[in-house]
Amino acid sequence: MSLWNFSYAVLGLLLAPLLPGITNRTKAVFAGRQGPPLLQAYWDLAKLLRKGTVYSRTTSWVFRLAPPGGLACVVAALWLVPVGNFAAPLAFPGDLILLAYLLGLMRFMTVCAALDTGSSFEGMGASREVQFSALAEPALILGLAALAYATGSFSLSGIFGGVTRPDWLQVGPALVLVAAALLIVFLAENCRIPVDDPNTHLELTMIHEVMILDYGGPDLAFILYGATLKLWLLGALLANIFLPLTGFAGPAQIACLVAGMVVVAVLTGVIESVMARLSLLKVPQLLVGAAALSVLGFVLMLRFAP
């Protein structure tokens, strides 16, 4: 274990707030606007951290626990993510389950806090969030299971260290299917278009934004920072699949993955610019479709993997 193993998580802690900036820039280019500065998320966080907090009398400790608790979950999950051949700082068989459920725990806290406010409006958002994530989870787990089968390892580090260029020649279509499923999960989990619109404040359509309406100050900063880290984490899973194709080895892989994160952020911006948000009734179809892609990828792996 060397310093390189830690580098990706540390870089994530530093660079994650850049990703929304890149996405917003891409959207601005598409719309012919100038757009907010790339570092906007950092300024927002700095501003929020300096402010005080206000709590409603209806809320209890559950409401106050959620922002730091959620941030702790996603930071813990960050140490499970490997880069190519560099194992994650925390790697053990079965850590992919832990990853999925750390994200689940983070969501659970946010949902509980939203219910704790006693606002029916936030309860509605919580209900939607839970419904959609219940459908996104099978897609994520099945996709990871397909990769686990192909590489014969049950740990994220083993999986992404095990995907090689010959694998791409042998089971390329299956890997593309799994990557497509993970992309849909990435968009759904991070509340991006076509599932949720991060900019909307129209009550009938928002999902994630509505749950955090009552937060302000440092609490909101924790939530926003946690959201960017989640973006960084799930984007890394996606970019890792394609890493062997670039043919880099050694520390260059880490630079390459960071470049991959930029590509993922730009791709998100492009998707948000060219697609409309799906109606709420159509979202389950999309997520079940993602699960179907994962299953197809899994079945193909069963057929072709040695």
Added chain:
Amino acid sequence: MSAWTDIILVSLILTTFWLLGSSRLASCIRICAIQGVATGLLGVVGGGITIRVAAISLAIIVLKGLTFPWLLSRALRESNTSHEVQPFVGYVASLLIGVLVLAFSFWADSRLPSLAHGASRLVVPVAFALLIAGLFLIVARKTAVNQVIGYLVMENGIYTFGFGVVREIPALVELGVLMDVFVAVFVMGIAIYRINRTFDHIDSDQLTLLKG
């Protein structure tokens, strides 16, 4: 060679999933056309292109990629319908059933003796999945257009199976089958028109009202 066949087979499955989950009839017709073209290409990329194979593939691509979609979209335009409103089985449930069908086909294939020649190992399960999913579309949807599409998916499955198992299907048989399919779609196009004239929409479900 095998890689291209595999990609086409995977695209056949993907288009079937899409058909199972899509409610807009116009896009269903377009996807069905794409699937037809993919089926036609299956013979071409399989290696060993002879004039006979090329002719059959061309006939399939022209019929399934151009003629059928044209016939169906004309029927659709005349009937003023754009969506399948209330299918017997919902779209999410249909997708899940599609996944189950896929799993079942792969299981069934593992019980069969493997094919002698070196065809792709995906051919038979994909063919099974298309057959069953096509049949399911016919049963689960109400509009006649979607039922025709289910029929075409089924036919694509049969062709894929023939391609994988026999490879050298006599041209006469293949053209005969194509002719049958063409007549079937043509007749169903007329049937859609008639159903529409009689009931003001194209739900074949309404035909039960004709019972004296």
